[in-house]
Structure formats: C-alpha cells, structure tokens
Amino acid sequence: MIAAAGAGLRAGDEIPKQYHVVAGRSVLAWSLDALLAVPGMSGVMLAVAAEDTRATTLPAAEDSRVHFCSGGAERAASVRSALRALAAIGAGDEDWVLVHDAARPAVAVSDIERLVDAVGDEPDGGLLACPVRDTLKRADANGAVAETAAREGLWQAMTPQLFPLGRLRDALDAADDRVTDEAGAMERMGARPILVAASLSNIKYTYPEDAPLLARWMISTGGEGA
Known part of the structure; x- marks a missing residue:
C-alpha cells in the first residue's frame, strides 16, 4: 500500500x-509504478485524502491491481485504513x-526485491534503511549543540516496510497516531524487524530543494534509483 493522504506543506x-x-511525472506516479513493477505484486492500495480527485487520473490507475481508499490525517490512520480495505477485497492476515x-x-x-528476499518468512518483517554516515548533534532549546550523539548502530528508516497484514494491523491498533513508521509500531509489540540496506537515492521528498536532486536521479536511472 502507498500512504498518499498527506498535505506535504513543507515542500x-x-x-x-x-x-x-x-522529471516529468508526479511523485506519486513514480512511487506507484515502482511498486507495480515488483515481481509477484498482486495489488496496490492507495490511501488518499477523501477530497483527492487526482489519484484516479494517474496513468497506472487503469491497472486492475490498483485500488483506492480514504486515508487519515496521520500516517498511521492511513495505513490502518488501507489494511482494512485490503482485507475487504480478500487479503488475509498471513x-x-x-x-x-x-x-x-x-x-x-x-x-x-532485496527486502522481500531478506525478510522471507520472518514474522517480524523488515524495512529498507540506510546506515547513518554523518556525525550527529543534539541541539538545546537555543539551537546550540548540547551533545554529540554516537552514530554507531544507527540507521535511517525508509520505506517500503514489509510485514504480515494481521500482525501489522494489531500493532497499529495498539499504537497511537503519533507513531512515525510501521516498524515503530511493530517494535512496541516486541518485534525486531530486519534492516535491509537501501540505495542512497531513496530519500523522502520533504523540502523544495529535494526536487532537483530527485529529478537528476530519476532522469539518470529511468526511475530505478541510484
């Protein structure tokens, strides 16, 4: 599923x-096409805002594997909605x-594909991520350095994240909407998801200055990362 109900005001x-x-296409179109290109993908549920009129006009929306549901104000709410919608069209807990x-x-x-292969049948699932490379500083209330944080063992979480539907639903139901990713909800249930290294190009489009960098990657690789 793709969480696509946010307003993205920071961009x-x-x-x-x-x-x-x-790079000539919408950010969502690139993301949707990537998931549809994964071998064995049986369907993609897009969680979009209730007032969204653009999603159904995407070229890939004509693919019979693409479905839509209404998302929520927070990411966790959108994922919960998508999981319910997947179950409604026949997806099982396993x-x-x-x-x-x-x-x-x-x-x-x-x-x-590497994420899927690495997770295999591991019930705790896994996620794409990238080891932290830079020195990390923690700021105080005045914006000055309060301390230097050790980066050993730290990873930057990315998506996709891969979990069994039933376990993820239960984890999200037990968490509040402030949980920032699915792995975090699973961890609260005692799971230890596998970290699978991803390409550096898999950045999140958050600020305007991200667009030119993403465009260069998309044009140079045809949408297949870096």
Whole structure:
C-alpha cells in the first residue's frame, strides 16, 4: 500500500507534494509504478485524502491491481485504513504487505526485491534503511549543540516496510497516531524487524530543494534509483 493522504506543506506548495512533478511525472506516479513493477505484486492500495480527485487520473490507475481508499490525517490512520480495505477485497492476515510512502519516488525496484528476499518468512518483517554516515548533534532549546550523539548502530528508516497484514494491523491498533513508521509500531509489540540496506537515492521528498536532486536521479536511472 502507498500512504498518499498527506498535505506535504513543507515542500513549499499548496498542491500536495505527492502531486508535484519531478522529471516529468508526479511523485506519486513514480512511487506507484515502482511498486507495480515488483515481481509477484498482486495489488496496490492507495490511501488518499477523501477530497483527492487526482489519484484516479494517474496513468497506472487503469491497472486492475490498483485500488483506492480514504486515508487519515496521520500516517498511521492511513495505513490502518488501507489494511482494512485490503482485507475487504480478500487479503488475509498471513498475506505480506509492503507499506510505502508516496514521497519516496526514487525507490529502486531492485531494493524492494532485496527486502522481500531478506525478510522471507520472518514474522517480524523488515524495512529498507540506510546506515547513518554523518556525525550527529543534539541541539538545546537555543539551537546550540548540547551533545554529540554516537552514530554507531544507527540507521535511517525508509520505506517500503514489509510485514504480515494481521500482525501489522494489531500493532497499529495498539499504537497511537503519533507513531512515525510501521516498524515503530511493530517494535512496541516486541518485534525486531530486519534492516535491509537501501540505495542512497531513496530519500523522502520533504523540502523544495529535494526536487532537483530527485529529478537528476530519476532522469539518470529511468526511475530505478541510484
């Protein structure tokens, strides 16, 4: 499923960032096509805002595997809604669900395949991520350095994240909407998801300055990451 119900105001436009055009196509179109290209993908559920009229006009929306549901104000609410919608069209608790953020258009299909292969039948699931490379500073209330944080063992979480539908639903039902990713909800239930290294290109489109960088990656690789 793809979480695509957010307003994306930090990207600097009244238009939701998933519909910003990068390298000739919308951010959501790139993300949707990446998931549809994964071998064995049986369907993709898009969780969009209730007032969204753009999603159904995407070229890939004509694919019979693409479905739509109304998302929520927070990411966790959108994922819960998508899981219910998947169950309503026949998905079972043991089926595996990839949860992707619409704002990561440069995800490489090969990375998603590696995630699926690495997780296998591991019930705790897994996620794409990247080891932290830079020195980390913690700021105080005045914006000055309070301390330098050790980066050893730290990873930057990305998407997609892969979990069994039933376990993910239960984890999200037990969590509140402030949980920032699915792995975090699973961890609260005692799970230890597998970290699978992803390409550096799999950045989240958050700020206006991200668009030119993503566009270069998309043009140079044809949408297959870096």
